[in-house]
Amino acid sequence: PHQCKGVIFGRRSPLYGVKIACLFTPEDHASNLVKVAKTSLFAGAGGEGVLEHRRKHLRARGVVGVIAAPGCQLEILPKIEAMGENGVSDETLRRRLVHMLAVARDIRIDAQNSTSLGWQRDTLLEILIRLFCRKMMEAVRQGIPRRYINHEDDLSALRGRLDMTRQFSTLAAHPQKLACRFDELSPDIALNQVMKATITKLVRFSTSADNQRSLRELSFAYADITDVLANALRWEMITLDRTNKRWRELLSLAQLLLGSKYQTTSTGQSGGHALLFEMNTLFEEYILRVLKRALTGTGLKVTSQGGHKSCLFEAGTGRFRTRPDIIVKEGSNVVLIIDTKWKRMTTRIDDPKQGVSQSDVYQLMAYSQLYDCNRVMLLYPHNQGLPSQPICIPYHIASPTGAERMFVSTVDVSGAHSSVAAALIATVQKSLERSYEMTG
Incomplete structure (x- = not known):
């Protein structure tokens, strides 16, 4: 059937470009999309944390990705340009988001793969599925990983070792059987069960013909692997070493598509599904990875969500533990604390604070005191409404000539x-x- 594309009720968020592909009019499907969105872990207790359903429009809240309901798909893309600017294509927005995801998850996207992923015609979900399928097909051609698994079986001939306890108890009345314990090389291991669970789930999600064809081929290759529900997968049993290191990126992609700390997939009674990413967390992880590589060899160490110092104490017990987004250390000393904010700064004349939240400022001032750090930073994505070059505005804390700066x-x-x-x-x-030479 013919699919039409259009902006939901003519509205766009300055941070999130929202587009919908549907069989009828967006109004007919908005309520179904909201129902699916409420099944996401990001929806919160009231179910309103993903999509805000207003009288004439829907509004995304801090997430990007794809929400699918019967007959329609909603794609939410990260848009950080100023309100009213339409110079950035959906293709560019998808490339930007996939690049951030790839950096955050240590996934390589080579030039050959990048040019043929369908940036213009497909949604973010189909692009990620296509990337997963291509990497999977290449890995499967080299062989599915196998490991020795311990088995216990009652056989007519001895195989491996004899289980004396079971032989003279359970099998005491059946001397023709031997209680054997042996190791067998098998592909039915935790890593392959994760891959099969990912393939099984994507078969239900994908609407692209070439993706469906690739997923069917992969399903056939994994036919003998045990089906395990996504919430029962044994991630802790997976060991990556030199024999299976080529599966590291695929494991990251599987985590991305099945569920991770900044993304969730879900299926509700409405018959839809959602693949969503929380942009605040993704932006933080992206900056962390880039900064870690860039500061290699400078003597500075970058950590995430560290510190955990309490800001209040009661009868000697710490309360309200703090978790700065990014901590930069030199030896054991904290020299810089960075809080990342996926928000849009402004240059409005009537707003000298440029959209910076006062609560964010207070939070960083508290970090400065708790961690004995005289340099703290709020880091935002640059947008076209600001001066052409990224900004770095210093402020003295507490006094006009204070040593601490934000x-x-x-x-x-x-x-x-x-x-x-x-x-x-x-x-x-x-x-x-200070001056550092970039090595990463």
């Missing part, structure tokens, strides 16, 4: 990986008033 900075995530790394190095150099 920096309000931006980074342009639309550029190449190397340019983002160089920009982050420059921002760190300015905040620490």
Whole structure:
């Protein structure tokens, strides 16, 4: 059937570009999309944390990805340009999001794969499925990993070792059987069960003909692997070593598609499904990975969600533990704390704070005191409503000449990986008033 595309009720968020492909009019399907969105882990207790259903429009809340309901799909893309600007294509937005996901999850996307992933014609979900299928097909051609698994069986001839306890108890009345314990090389291991669960789930999600064809071929290759529900997969049993290291990226993709700390897939009674990513967490993870690589060899160490210092104490017991997004250390000393914010800064004349939240400022001031760190930073994505170059504005804390400083900075995530790394190095150099040579 013919599918029409259009912006939901003519509205777009400045941070999230929302498009819908549907069989009828968007109004006919909005309520079904909201029902599916409420099944997401990001929806919260009231179920309103993903889509805001207003009288004439839907609005995304802090997530990107795809929500599918019977007859329609809703694609939410990260859009950080200023309100009213339409110069950035959906293809560019999809490329930007997939690039951030790839960096955050250590997934390589080579030039050959990148040019043929269907950036223009397909949704983010189909692009990720296509990437997974191509990497899976290449890995399966080299052989599915196998490991020795311990078995116990009652056989007519001895195989492996004799289980003396079971032989003279359970089989005491059946001397013709031997209680054997042996190791057998098998593909039915935790890693392959994760891959089969991913394939099985994607078969239900994909609407692309070529993706469905690839998934059917992969399903045939994994026909002998035990079916395990996604919530029962034994991730802790997976061991990656030199014999199966080529599966590392595929495991990251499987985690991305099955569920991770900043993404969730879900299926509700409405017959739909959702593949969603929380942009605040993804932006933080992306900046962390780029910064770690860029600061390699400088003597600075970058950690995420560390610290865990309590800001209040009651009868000697700490309360309200703090978790800064990114901590930069030099030896054992904390020299810089960065809080990433996937929000849009403004240059409105009537807003000298440029959209910076006062609560975010208070939080960083508390970090400065708790961690004895005289440099803290709020880091935002750069947008076209700001000056052409990313900004790094220094503020003195507590007094006009105070030694502690807070920096309000931006980074342009639309550029190449190397340019983002160089920009982050420059921002760190300015905040620490030091010079580092970029090595990552």
